[in-house]
Amino acid sequence: MPYFYHTLSELTRRVSGSVLWRNLLLFLLWLAVWMLGLLVEYTEHASVWFPAAGLTFAALFIGGVRVMPVLVAACVCITYWAGHYYQLNLSFWQLTQAGLLFAIAHILPYYVGARLLRHIALGTVFNLPLFVISFLVIAALAALLATALVICALVISGMLPLAEVSRTWLPFWVGDMAGVIVIAPLFASLLSALYPAPKFVLDNVLGPQQRIASNQFKYKLLLNISLLSLAMLLAWYADTPESAFAIFFLVIPHMWIASTEAPFYNAVSVALSSFVIALLVNLLALMDYVMVYQFAINVIAANALFALAVPSLTAANQQLKLVASTDSLTQVASREHLQQRASLEISRSLEQHQALCLMVFDIDHFKQINDKYGHSKGDEVLQQACLAAQQMLRPTDVIGRYGGDEFVVILPHTEQDVVVAIGQRIIERLKHITLDEQLTVSASFGVAALKADDNFRSLFERADTALYRAKQQGRSQVAWH
Numbered sequence: 001m002p003y004f005y006h007t008l009s010e011l012t013r014r015v016s017g018s019v020l021w022r023n024l025l026l027f028l029l030w031l032a033v034w035m036l037g038l039l040v041e042y043t044e045h046a047s048v049w050f051p052a053a054g055l056t057f058a059a060l061f062i063g064g065v066r067v068m069p070v071l072v073a074a075c076v077c078i079t080y081w082a083g084h085y086y087q088l089n090l091s092f093w094q095l096t097q098a099g100l101l102f103a104i105a106h107i108l109p110y111y112v113g114a115r116l117l118r119h120i121a122l123g124t125v126f127n128l129p130l131f132v133i134s135f136l137v138i139a140a141l142a143a144l145l146a147t148a149l150v151i152c153a154l155v156i157s158g159m160l161p162l163a164e165v166s167r168t169w170l171p172f173w174v175g176d177m178a179g180v181i182v183i184a185p186l187f188a189s190l191l192s193a194l195y196p197a198p199k200f201v202l203d204n205v206l207g208p209q210q211r212i213a214s215n216q217f218k219y220k221l222l223l224n225i226s227l228l229s230l231a232m233l234l235a236w237y238a239d240t241p242e243s244a245f246a247i248f249f250l251v252i253p254h255m256w257i258a259s260t261e262a263p264f265y266n267a268v269s270v271a272l273s274s275f276v277i278a279l280l281v282n283l284l285a286l287m288d289y290v291m292v293y294q295f296a297i298n299v300i301a302a303n304a305l306f307a308l309a310v311p312s313l314t315a316a317n318q319q320l321k322l323v324a325s326t327d328s329l330t331q332v333a334s335r336e337h338l339q340q341r342a343s344l345e346i347s348r349s350l351e352q353h354q355a356l357c358l359m360v361f362d363i364d365h366f367k368q369i370n371d372k373y374g375h376s377k378g379d380e381v382l383q384q385a386c387l388a389a390q391q392m393l394r395p396t397d398v399i400g401r402y403g404g405d406e407f408v409v410i411l412p413h414t415e416q417d418v419v420v421a422i423g424q425r426i427i428e429r430l431k432h433i434t435l436d437e438q439l440t441v442s443a444s445f446g447v448a449a450l451k452a453d454d455n456f457r458s459l460f461e462r463a464d465t466a467l468y469r470a471k472q473q474g475r476s477q478v479a480w481h
């Protein structure tokens with residue numbers, strides 16, 4: 001799948017360079033997609049879903065006014081073809097007029113909707129759930145307006161008898177809405193490569209991961225198609241409305257794909273499933289339940305769009321956790337994270353009767369370093385001191401910044417004499433910090449070993465008392481309690 005996408009994006013990259021080619025491609029794509037709708041048409045002018053509406057919306061969303069002439073040409077062209085297909089007794093001139101009317105009725109509502117959605121997307125802070133709900137509401141309203149206008153245009157041009165309107169408008173609307181909700185995200189993603197817009201880059205909205213599918217994607221897709229085919233075969237076999245409603249269970253695997261795959265592949269899966277549902281309605285002659293399937297397509301697509309928020313929320317959550325648990329200057333654990341880890345290690349050691357030590361150290365005369373060499377040099381001293389300490393520690397030890405120039409290290413499974421030796425080795429290492437010719441860095445250390453009734457606070461207080469003693473005794477040394 002990624003290979004397919006890369007080939008496709010390479011092709012679009014080349015085509016996007018030429019205005020003529022990209023417009024021709026959009027024109028042909030629109031005609032092809034309109035024909036696809038015909039393939040799943042169950043009554044005249046009403047398809048289970050109408051994918052051309054989705055392409056129109058996506059093209060206007062990405063390309064804006066510059067795609068309008070192409071869309072008008074495609075609408076007029078398809079009207080000539082429809083006149084022939086439905087064997088309408090209309091002259092060339094009448095069909096041209098009907099085509100232009102259809103173009104205005106079809107394009108205008110989607111243009112207004114697409115502009116409104118773009119405005120929301122370009123708002124100060126991009127909010128995915130708000131964007132999705134806006135898209136769904138705009139898609140429903142634009143499709144309703146397009147339905148009303150296109151039906152008027154069809155009646156005026158004599159392509160739809162007035163008596164048919166009451167029977168046609170609802171499936172027409174739901175089909176158009178499904179076309180937009182299902183197909184617009186996919187085409188918007190593809191067209192953003194064809195119609196680059198510096199002000200609006202879809203990658204920024206959908207995230208840089210949108211072109212990477214997992215290795216399991218094809219199996220997930222296969223499972224989805226098998227399940228929906230099974231559900232529809234059941235409806236065909238049982239021939240009851242209850243069995244038709246089984247299609248709504250398909251929301252579950254689609255939510256799974258949406259929350260575990262990149263947005264582009266979610267759009268591919270929704271578009272494919274919707275097309276197969278529409279095709280099977282025709283092949284299995286499930287016309288009696290067509291509205292159930294139309295609503296199912298809309299519900300599945302809307303849910304899958306909302307589930308898009310899950311990966312971005314999870315990523316944001318992980319980022320927040322990382323920020324909250326790390327000290328931004330020294331990259332060691334933050335005070336809160338250190339206390340949490342320390343409490344955990346202390347309970348574990350007490351339960352397993354294992355040794356544990358807490359070591360606290362503080363840079364000597366740090367205020368003077370700041371005053372003499374400036375705060376940025378002071379910051380570098382803190383960073384270098386942490387690096388020096390980390391080089392002497394094991395991966396299981398936890399080092400954190402307790403505040404200012406004071407750091408705490410938790411050393412599980414370690415006896416006090418070993419920790420004292422580690423402290424002395426860190427003192428030796430600090431002597432090698434060469435940030436300035438006259439600048440020497442040293443620190444004082446306090447060590448305390450875990451006792452049976454200890455908690456973090458009591459253990460820290462003993463180590464801190466030892467540190468105070470180390471400072472009193474002349475600094476750059478380790479004291480223990």
Ligand SMILES: Nc1nc2c(ncn2[C@@H]2O[C@H](COP(=O)(O)OP(=O)(O)OP(=O)(O)O)[C@@H](O)[C@H]2O)c(=O)[nH]1
Pocket residue numbers: 329362363364365366367368370374375376377378379382403404405471
């Ligand atoms: N550059 C820098 N300075 C900091 C930071 N946080 C705290 N300080 C400074 O660190 C100094 C801490 O000084 P103390 O620990 O009280 O005293 P000291 O000069 O180190 O003296 P002794 O601890 O007695 O050896 C204060 O001047 C703070 O302003 C920081 O993130 N960056």
